[in-house]
Amino acid sequence: VPFGDTLAARVCERESQLVLGIDPDPRALWAGTATARGDGQGRGTGDAASAQRAADAIVGHCRALIDATAQACVAVKLQLARFEIFGAPGADALAIVAEHARAAGLLVIADGKRGDIDVSAQAYAQALLGGMDTPFGRVRGLGADLMTVNPLMGRDALQPFVTAARAGGAGALVLVRTSNPGAADVEDLRLTDGEAVWERVGAIVDELGEPGIGEAGLSDVGAVVGATEPRHLARARELMPHAIFLLPGIGAQGGRVEDLAPAFAPGRAGGLVTASRSIANAHQGGDGSPADAARAEAERLRAEAWTLG
C-alpha cells in the first residue's frame, strides 16, 4: 500500500492529524515515571551505568507521555538526537519507545534529518525502516513509517531514502522550509530566476514523489514546512500538490493551527501538525498532573486542526 493511502486511512480512523513530538530532556522528565520500565534500576557506577539509568528513565517518561496522549494523535515523532546521546542504551530505548507507540496505534516518524549519499544513505534508510540482510543474519531496523531527510546534497542524497521507503510502504519527509530563524540563511536565498532555494527543493520533492502517489492523492515523498511562516504554506502547496506536509513550530515556537489551512488542501492527511514541548510541558504553571495537562493540550490541538482540515 502506498504510504499516502496508509496515512489517509489512519488519519480518518483516528480523527487526528496531530503528531506527538517526543524530545525527552533528561533534566525535565515527568515525575513518577522513572520506574515504569521496571527492569533497569541499575545501581552501578560509571558512565555506562549512568547512560543505562538515563535511558531507562526516558523510556518511562516516553511511555507515560504516549499513554496520556495517544488517543488524540495519529503519530509520534521521535527526535533521534535525544536518544543517541545515551549510546547503546539510547538505541535500545528508541526501539522500545517506537514499539510502544505502534502498540498504541500510532505511526512512527523518525526525526533524524539524515542526509548522505549512496551506500551511506541506504544504510541510514535501512536503520530507520526495515533493516537489512547480512552474512550474520537478518538485522532489524527501527520500523519507522516516515523519516525526515536533508536535501542539501541533492537528488542522489534523497533517492536512496525514497527508494527504500517506497519499497517498504513507508515515506520520506524532506526538509523544505524549516521553522527556525536560520532558515533565512540558506533556504530563503534568492536564485537568479527569482525563486528561493527552498522552492527549488520543493520542486525536487514533487518530482521524486510523482511515482509514489496513492489513491488518496498523497505521495510517499513529503515535506517539512514550518508552521511559523504561514505565508509560505500556500506557495509550498502550489509547488507540491501531493506532498504530505509535516508542520513543526506550533506552540512553543509561535506557530498557530488556524494558519495551516493550505496544508490540508489535498485532504486532512495532507498536513501533520506536530507539537512537542507544548504538550509535554503543558502542566507547567498549572495545577493538574503532567499526564492530564498533556492529554488536554493534545486534545485541544487535535480538535482545532480537525475543524480546520
Place this chain on the structure above:
Amino acid sequence: VPFGDTLAARVCERESQLVLGIDPDPRALWAGTATARGDGQGRGTGDAASAQRAADAIVGHCRALIDATAQACVAVKLQLARFEIFGAPGADALAIVAEHARAAGLLVIADGKRGDIDVSAQAYAQALLGGMDTPFGRVRGLGADLMTVNPLMGRDALQPFVTAARAGGAGALVLVRTSNPGAADVEDLRLTDGEAVWERVGAIVDELGEPGIGEAGLSDVGAVVGATEPRHLARARELMPHAIFLLPGIGAQGGRVEDLAPAFAPGRAGGLVTASRSIANAHQGGDGSPADAARAEAERLRAEAWTLG
C-alpha cells in the same frame, strides 16, 4: 588548545594529512578478522543476536584496518550510518572503534552530517563529543575530535555544534561543496548576486570560524570540499582562508591528490585527504593480503599528499 593547533601539531608529528575513511560493509569485511574482538561470538538466533554478531565482526574488521594503516594516517573518519544500522551493538562498536583509533595515535572524525537546531543540535554535539551531565550521572560522548555538520538550516543549526566543539577543543566540518553529482541540485544553484549557494555557505563558515583561529592560522570551523571538482578548491580557499578542508572523493570517486594544492595554502594541516574504499579494497584484483594492500595504498596516498603540501 584551539583545534587548529592540535591538528597542525598532529599532522607535523605524523607527517601525514591522510584520513582513513571507515565505512564497513558487512558483506565485504576482510577475511580472518571476524574473531578479533574475541568476546562476541554469539550463537543466539533472532535479530538481536544477528546485530551483535555483525557488530562484533565489524569491530574486528575495523581494528585490522586501523592496525594496518595507522602509521600512514593522521585520523580516521567514521561513517556513522554503517554503525547505526546495528542498533545498540552498533553504538557500542562505534565507541570501541573510536577508542582503538585513538589508542593508535589517530584523531577521530565522526561523519554523521548532522543538522538540527537548538537543543537537538546540542544533543547531537554532546553525543559525538564530550557527553553531558544528567540527573542520572555523567554520560559519556563518542569523544570525537571533529564532526561533519549540515548547514541547510542556517546559522542557528551550526552554532550549537561550533560552541560545543570550541568548548571542548574540538572542531566542526561544515558541508560546503560535496563530492557527489547531486551537489549540482542545491549547492551549485546561482544566487541573484552571481554567487553559488555553496559560496554563501563558505562565507558563513568563515564568519563562524573567526573566533576559533589558533596560532597555526587554522580555525575550529572547517569545511567539506569534494576533491572531485578541483576547480572549486581555489575559490573555497579564497572564501575560507583559515578553514581546515576535509577532502573526500579521492580514489573510488575519481578525485586526484595532485589537484589538491590550494587546500594546503594555510599549511599542510589545511587539507585532510580522505579515502575509504580505495584503501579497504586495495587488495581486490591483486595478490597481497588485505592488510598489506591497504598499508601500501595508504602510504602511497600519504606520500603523495605530503609532497604536495
